[in-house]
Amino acid sequence: MNPLVRFLFVIITVLVLAVFSGCREQAKIDCLNEEAASLQQQIDSLKACIKNAENIAKNTRIVMDTVRAGEGPFQVFSRLKLLVSHGDEDLGKVVLAMEDSVEFKLRVGETFYLMVDSNDRVQKFRYANSPITIHLVEKKESDFIYRRIDKPVYKRLSIYEGVLELGSTLNGILHKVGIPTRMVGVVSGVLQCKVPFPLAQPGDRFRVLLEDSYNMDSVWVAGKVIYAEFDSRTLGHHEAFRYEDPDPRSSYNAHYTEAGDALIFDGLRYPLEHLRITSSFGGRVHPITGKRSAHNGIDYGAKTGTVVHAVAEGTVTVSGYDNLSGNKIAIKHRDNSVSWYMHLHSRGVGVGAKVSPGQSIGRVGNTGRSTGPHLHFGFKNAAGAWINPASKTMIATPKLAGERFNRLKGQVKDIRKEIELTLAAPATKVNDTTDVMVRSRDIPSR
Numbered sequence: 001m002n003p004l005v006r007f008l009f010v011i012i013t014v015l016v017l018a019v020f021s022g023c024r025e026q027a028k029i030d031c032l033n034e035e036a037a038s039l040q041q042q043i044d045s046l047k048a049c050i051k052n053a054e055n056i057a058k059n060t061r062i063v064m065d066t067v068r069a070g071e072g073p074f075q076v077f078s079r080l081k082l083l084v085s086h087g088d089e090d091l092g093k094v095v096l097a098m099e100d101s102v103e104f105k106l107r108v109g110e111t112f113y114l115m116v117d118s119n120d121r122v123q124k125f126r127y128a129n130s131p132i133t134i135h136l137v138e139k140k141e142s143d144f145i146y147r148r149i150d151k152p153v154y155k156r157l158s159i160y161e162g163v164l165e166l167g168s169t170l171n172g173i174l175h176k177v178g179i180p181t182r183m184v185g186v187v188s189g190v191l192q193c194k195v196p197f198p199l200a201q202p203g204d205r206f207r208v209l210l211e212d213s214y215n216m217d218s219v220w221v222a223g224k225v226i227y228a229e230f231d232s233r234t235l236g237h238h239e240a241f242r243y244e245d246p247d248p249r250s251s252y253n254a255h256y257t258e259a260g261d262a263l264i265f266d267g268l269r270y271p272l273e274h275l276r277i278t279s280s281f282g283g284r285v286h287p288i289t290g291k292r293s294a295h296n297g298i299d300y301g302a303k304t305g306t307v308v309h310a311v312a313e314g315t316v317t318v319s320g321y322d323n324l325s326g327n328k329i330a331i332k333h334r335d336n337s338v339s340w341y342m343h344l345h346s347r348g349v350g351v352g353a354k355v356s357p358g359q360s361i362g363r364v365g366n367t368g369r370s371t372g373p374h375l376h377f378g379f380k381n382a383a384g385a386w387i388n389p390a391s392k393t394m395i396a397t398p399k400l401a402g403e404r405f406n407r408l409k410g411q412v413k414d415i416r417k418e419i420e421l422t423l424a425a426p427a428t429k430v431n432d433t434t435d436v437m438v439r440s441r442d443i444p445s446r
């Protein structure tokens, strides 16, 4: 039986009994009347509550829109505005309420929700950019109030170690040691900040400490590279530490060396995917002339047709052919240095083209004076002299100082401790489909 109905039944029974049992005492009747009145009040308030809830459901509607490829918040908000008659006014206030708190980094498929009342006025705005963070803006009287809801998470630290192999790509090796696909690009980016990978050698070693966050349903939420180490016979020993500023939105949140040098990506991208240097920069005996000569670049062995990438952003200044270099491309960078790509099978960009780092610009070939398909990769400094591409960096790196540097020193100590503890943790399978093992431990949320 409905509790409300049961309630009424009891009261009526009590009243009926009171009357028909011939209750003689007026006080008793008054008391019962009072009780009945108070119960009636509670019933009315419950009814009002139900009515209110029904009204909300009946008089509101949910409007939503989803982020499409290449869109920013502006595009999504513009479409939402068209769906609500007071959109311009209300959504303007919603955006104002969120402005200082929310940084929109949209992914395709993310959804913005609006709750709108019967007058087509926005009552609530909801946007969740991760399974654990919900941004809510609610109308309170005439104001819109922002609130962030964080769901609980737990974190897992894992250590991955590996060795570069002949003919493998860095990404391929990172996959092989069990680093989740979603994190391979991030790890590779951190490593490439400090190490000129075009010169990395088979046998060079790396170690990475990853932090993954999961929500309470064990759904992966986010990943971070806490530490990366690269140890090479020719390129030396490099370490990168993740610095966390007290302000989570600070641009100082990034990777640094122990000395506080920022590891903003300033090196060169790969001109080719594979690590196979057949001749490095400096003196050598020329394979065709037999004469001892200076080698003005690095040769990479690769099959004809392998894609060649621009190593940094710039403008194409040469795209042509000569008998020595064959098909060649030169790209001028913002510091007036120029990268050169020679013996190409084909050229994919013309003079004047703007290229981005990693963009495909042509294909490996055997044109000009060449003994087999390979890429000759060279670099000229702003003065026009050939330099070793491995020594090239694009911008000066900023440094952490003062209080921030002191904080980094403390965090470096903590990270070294975490590495020690994680290395001592038992190894488990990376996932069910592989025998690759990884050492991990779950830690309480920091």
Ligand SMILES: [Zn+2]
Pocket: 279, 295, 297, 298, 299, 375, 376, 377
């Ligand atoms: Zn060469």
